[in-house]
Amino acid sequence: MGFLSLLELFDQTISFSNPHQKWISKILGFIISYLVLFKVFWKVKVPVLANFKLNNYKISILIYLIIASIGLELIYQPFFDINKLLDFYKNGYLSLESENYSINQKELLYQILTLIFITPLLEELFFRKFLISKLLKRNNEITSILISSFCFAVIHIETPVNLIPSFIFGLLSGVVFIKTGKILYSMFFHILMNIYYLIFLINASNYNDWIYNFNFNYIYWSLIILGSILTLLAMNKITTANKELS
Numbered sequence: 001m002g003f004l005s006l007l008e009l010f011d012q013t014i015s016f017s018n019p020h021q022k023w024i025s026k027i028l029g030f031i032i033s034y035l036v037l038f039k040v041f042w043k044v045k046v047p048v049l050a051n052f053k054l055n056n057y058k059i060s061i062l063i064y065l066i067i068a069s070i071g072l073e074l075i076y077q078p079f080f081d082i083n084k085l086l087d088f089y090k091n092g093y094l095s096l097e098s099e100n101y102s103i104n105q106k107e108l109l110y111q112i113l114t115l116i117f118i119t120p121l122l123e124e125l126f127f128r129k130f131l132i133s134k135l136l137k138r139n140n141e142i143t144s145i146l147i148s149s150f151c152f153a154v155i156h157i158e159t160p161v162n163l164i165p166s167f168i169f170g171l172l173s174g175v176v177f178i179k180t181g182k183i184l185y186s187m188f189f190h191i192l193m194n195i196y197y198l199i200f201l202i203n204a205s206n207y208n209d210w211i212y213n214f215n216f217n218y219i220y221w222s223l224i225i226l227g228s229i230l231t232l233l234a235m236n237k238i239t240t241a242n243k244e245l246s
Helices: 002-010 019-041 057-078 082-091 105-133 139-156 159-182 182-201 205-213 218-245
Strands: none
Touching: 019 105, 057 082, 057 159, 057 182, 057 218, 105 139, 105 159, 105 182, 139 159, 159 182, 159 218, 182 205
């Protein structure tokens, strides 16, 4: 678990009053932490550009990844609502506290840079391309995916409610990588999930007004079931489409 501690060490943001300095320090710390990991564990044999040639990629798989990511976002909802759900079923009503959803536009630009261009690249390279590939040498596919997903979830445990959603994504991204053999699919999947997060961040107030208006009724849970169906069908199609390609 030493590499997880290393990530936490380098991912600490130095205290700056200037938001630009704050985000630059955070981004640099994040990049440095993974470069150190690549140096220590990957022996600098980080995939070269030749590994990312856009040949033999199928549009159908990209479409199925979009469907799976939408379904996954719906599946996530109860995990993020766990405290509200417990209060609702305990008290019999939904109590919503007023929250401030204002976004600093300057910080949003750094978040876009980090979540769309940096995080998916480095995290998928390490947790899928490197870690799963290494684990497969001594373990079966299921064990390798489970271990990789657990490690991925641990570094995303900013709050306990984020642990299970991160673990689920790790499982699916691991399956995508193993079944397709192409890390770019996993990166695309990761980018999609982060894009949805940014969309929510920008429209949090409107989204919460919409979702909590259902008051955890049958429509709310129907959306979760729909998300599960979409994700399962899309993941099944991804493996099928790849078999047809091979």
